[in-house]
Amino acid sequence: MYTEQFLPEIELRKSKIQESLRMTKADAILINDNANLFYTSGRVFSGYTYVSARGEIYFFVRRPVGLKGDNVIYIRKPEDIPSEMQKHGIPLPEKLLLEDDSLTYNERLRLSAIFPNAAISNGTPLIRNVRTLKTPYELKLIRESGTKHAMMYHRIPMTYKEGMSDTEFSIELERLARLHGSLGIFRIFGSSMEIYMGSLIAGDNADVPSPYDFAMGGAGNSTSLPVGSSGMLIRPGMTVMVDMGGNFTGYMSDMTRVFSLGEIPELALNAHQVALNIEKTIAGKAKPGVAAKDLYNLAVEMAEQAGLSEYFMGHRQQAGFIGHGIGIEINERPVLAPRSKDILQENMVFALEPKFVIPHVGAVGVENTFIVTRNGVEKVTNCTEEIVSLD
Amino acid sequence: MYTEQFLPEIELRKSKIQESLRMTKADAILINDNANLFYTSGRVFSGYTYVSARGEIYFFVRRPVGLKGDNVIYIRKPEDIPSEMQKHGIPLPEKLLLEDDSLTYNERLRLSAIFPNAAISNGTPLIRNVRTLKTPYELKLIRESGTKHAMMYHRIPMTYKEGMSDTEFSIELERLARLHGSLGIFRIFGSSMEIYMGSLIAGDNADVPSPYDFAMGGAGNSTSLPVGSSGMLIRPGMTVMVDMGGNFTGYMSDMTRVFSLGEIPELALNAHQVALNIEKTIAGKAKPGVAAKDLYNLAVEMAEQAGLSEYFMGHRQQAGFIGHGIGIEINERPVLAPRSKDILQENMVFALEPKFVIPHVGAVGVENTFIVTRNGVEKVTNCTEEIVSLD
Numbered sequence: 027m028y029t030e031q032f033l034p035e036i037e038l039r040k041s042k043i044q045e046s047l048r049m050t051k052a053d054a055i056l057i058n059d060n061a062n063l064f065y066t067s068g069r070v071f072s073g074y075t076y077v078s079a080r081g082e083i084y085f086f087v088r089r090p091v092g093l094k095g096d097n098v099i100y101i102r103k104p105e106d107i108p109s110e111m112q113k114h115g116i117p118l119p120e121k122l123l124l125e126d127d128s129l130t131y132n133e134r135l136r137l138s139a140i141f142p143n144a145a146i147s148n149g150t151p152l153i154r155n156v157r158t159l160k161t162p163y164e165l166k167l168i169r170e171s172g173t174k175h176a177m178m179y180h181r182i183p184m185t186y187k188e189g190m191s192d193t194e195f196s197i198e199l200e201r202l203a204r205l206h207g208s209l210g211i212f213r214i215f216g217s218s219m220e221i222y223m224g225s226l227i228a229g230d231n232a233d234v235p236s237p238y239d240f241a242m243g244g245a246g247n248s249t250s251l252p253v254g255s256s257g258m259l260i261r262p263g264m265t266v267m268v269d270m271g272g273n274f275t276g277y278m279s280d281m282t283r284v285f286s287l288g289e290i291p292e293l294a295l296n297a298h299q300v301a302l303n304i305e306k307t308i309a310g311k312a313k314p315g316v317a318a319k320d321l322y323n324l325a326v327e328m329a330e331q332a333g334l335s336e337y338f339m340g341h342r343q344q345a346g347f348i349g350h351g352i353g354i355e356i357n358e359r360p361v362l363a364p365r366s367k368d369i370l371q372e373n374m375v376f377a378l379e380p381k382f383v384i385p386h387v388g389a390v391g392v393e394n395t396f397i398v399t400r401n402g403v404e405k406v407t408n409c410t411e412e413i414v415s416l417d
Numbered sequence: 418m419y420t421e422q423f424l425p426e427i428e429l430r431k432s433k434i435q436e437s438l439r440m441t442k443a444d445a446i447l448i449n450d451n452a453n454l455f456y457t458s459g460r461v462f463s464g465y466t467y468v469s470a471r472g473e474i475y476f477f478v479r480r481p482v483g484l485k486g487d488n489v490i491y492i493r494k495p496e497d498i499p500s501e502m503q504k505h506g507i508p509l510p511e512k513l514l515l516e517d518d519s520l521t522y523n524e525r526l527r528l529s530a531i532f533p534n535a536a537i538s539n540g541t542p543l544i545r546n547v548r549t550l551k552t553p554y555e556l557k558l559i560r561e562s563g564t565k566h567a568m569m570y571h572r573i574p575m576t577y578k579e580g581m582s583d584t585e586f587s588i589e590l591e592r593l594a595r596l597h598g599s600l601g602i603f604r605i606f607g608s609s610m611e612i613y614m615g616s617l618i619a620g621d622n623a624d625v626p627s628p629y630d631f632a633m634g635g636a637g638n639s640t641s642l643p644v645g646s647s648g649m650l651i652r653p654g655m656t657v658m659v660d661m662g663g664n665f666t667g668y669m670s671d672m673t674r675v676f677s678l679g680e681i682p683e684l685a686l687n688a689h690q691v692a693l694n695i696e697k698t699i700a701g702k703a704k705p706g707v708a709a710k711d712l713y714n715l716a717v718e719m720a721e722q723a724g725l726s727e728y729f730m731g732h733r734q735q736a737g738f739i740g741h742g743i744g745i746e747i748n749e750r751p752v753l754a755p756r757s758k759d760i761l762q763e764n765m766v767f768a769l770e771p772k773f774v775i776p777h778v779g780a781v782g783v784e785n786t787f788i789v790t791r792n793g794v795e796k797v798t799n800c801t802e803e804i805v806s807l808d
Binding site: 194217 | 449450451455459460461462463464479480481482483515517518519520521522523524525526539541584585588589591592595596598600601602604608609611612613614625626627628629630634638639640641642643664666667733734745
């Protein structure tokens with residue numbers, strides 16, 4: 027299942043989950059979501075991780091064949107789990123948590139029927155909560171993703187060629203990201219958000235509202251995936267915002283930079299500086315104990331003082347957040363939004379993305395990934411933040 | 418919401434759904450899944466499609482702003498739906514279908530609480546069933562995807578450069594697919610299967626079992642996404658199987674071809690011919706009225722007669738199907754598997770993929786997408802099926 031080297035990390039994660047289980051007086055959590063399987067075992071497999079409040083961690087595996095380990099138990103179907111538990115002397119849970127926010131309704135009914143005597147409640151908040159505070163090993167992977175991400179972004183201007191459409195430019199950047207080690211997919215919590223690698227939006231395409239809960243929109247190339255680049259020619263006077271995912275390690279970094287062609291109007295240049303100032307100010311205030319909503323409010327206030335509210339986080343459609351937790355998935359906690367109850371803690375990781383959409387010009391702003399440290403934050407996506415000319 | 422031109426198509430799909438609703442004596446179905454939103458409206462949006470057995474089709478939209486249409490009703494949250502229905506004179510349903518196989522447990526509870534007086538049952542089989550029989554317009558899009566897919570595959574040998582790793586080759590083919598119009602993502606029904614664009618597997622990497630329910634495996638580049646290419650050098654004596662998704666239109670085609678470097682052992686060459694023969698034989702038998710499981714059994718029998726059972730559909734781990742329905746998603750009905758109850762009908766679309774994994778050589782075989790016609794099948798992915806040398 028995992029190498030001996032990885033065992034202490036698994037033990038650490040197990041003990042974090044167990045502590046939470048004991049606090050909620052639950053006996054165990056049964057995990058099926060890919061992000062949570064990866065978290066608890068270090069790999070994706072088809073099956074279930076079972077963590078009990080006081081025992082071992084077990085992996086009930088359907089596929090692939092050939093996984094090794096004392097705690098690996100092969101099953102054909104989830105209904106095999108209780109008898110395998112009895113065979114291995116694992117007590118059946120009386121209070122069991124299931125992932126009610128990712129299991130489908132029918133999957134959840136099927137799993138709960140397997141444990142007819144257990145009281146079942148929602149385990150999604152618990153496991154997502156545990157994942158919010160990253161381990162030193164996870165922070166190492168996020169720093170590594172950030173470094174590769176920044177190396178890739180450094181090469182963006184060299185990748186542009188005159189006469190490219192936004193989609194053509196995006197395709198070359200997708201390739202660049204993959205050559206730097208990006209795994210391509212990034213994981214999104216919830217089923218309604220879809221995207222390919224990330225988004226590149228130029229000119230007025232930035233002002234096309236999308237159905238997804240991403241900070242920025244774009245028409246996309248198809249009504250089947252209406253987000254991001256739309257096949258339009260990149261022309262002088264436009265900004266090009268690149269917000270491509272950095273899943274280089276199974277852990278994500280998030281990063282946005284802005285490029286330009288020709289002369290950019292003063293309003294957009296000014297808005298970009300305001301965004302940089304917001305980013306710097308928020309990053310300067312962020313530290314353990316600070317409320318995420320206060321950071322959001324501060325950003326909104328600064329945009330307002332600059333007279334740029336109507337463009338902040340979108341124009342025709344505005345996003346209701348300026349930052350989001352990040353890790354195995356792109357949308358973890360903390361959420362930097364007006365009604366967020368999250369308080370920053372050491373070892374949280376979040377992306378901060380103050381952006382403006384300027385009609386007829388494009389999007390400006392910046393996004394970086396930050397680790398919350400004991401006294402402040404550490405930026406993991408280091409690369410120039412000024413608008414870089416593609417000319 | 419959609420153009421006037423698209424209205425007859427929406428009407429046709431609506432009437433297909435309504436007919437099924439009346440057959441199951443349901444009053445309405447409320448749709449939230451992206452694939453089904455796309456099917457019912459022609460675009461992805463954040464919100465819900467409501468189809469009643471005898472009335473209009475309505476779109477309850479959260480995002481994006483600005484969608485137009487008589488039947489577009491903006492809501493802030495799903496709880497707004499009943500009052501909006503009353504406002505628009507839409508009777509509340511007594512028997513309502515919800516997507517129990519794609520809504521999460523908590524989403525399903527939330528939606529059913531909105532209709533406290535309705536009897537709720539599972540609408541997923543109904544809508545997937547309707548989607549199984551494609552409309553002429555959908556068939557047109559699938560043919561278009563198949564044509565672009567084949568054009569892209571035609572260029573695969575020219576894209577290879579000596580000394581490439583499997584991942585490097587895959588990255589260039591991903592770019593090639595995107596330049597031919599691929600949207601990148603492809604939709605998979607169910608939450609457990611993840612992949613980036615498709616898979617390229619060379620040599621013994623073909624024999625590494627994956628956790629996913631795809632026909633072929635591969636170690637992948639990360640335990641976070643253990644499928645497909647693994648970063649190994651492509652060396653003489655290896656086959657390279659390319660199975661990259663063809664989502665060029667919102668509708669998928671599926672296609673696999675095999676390439677080789679240097680001399681390939683007789684066993685593999687022979688197995689490839691057997692695969693081609695299976696493909697041809699099955700395609701020759703497939704027509705309306707034929708049971709999908711009979712086609713599966715025939716394929717298994719032919720592999721056995723050739724003495725190649727141990728390599729068929731995998732070696733260390735074998736897939737339990739030889740084909741799958743395809744459309745908006747990669748895994749629709751019919752399923753060509755031993756326990757399938759599907760009977761082929763005109764306007765079904767399926768991918769047929771007899772493959773063998775030969776240890777120390779790689780995977781061989783073929784995959785094409787077929788439309789079931791009145792008397793047989795029509796192949797939409799036309800491109801040479803012999804093993805093509807990369808030398």
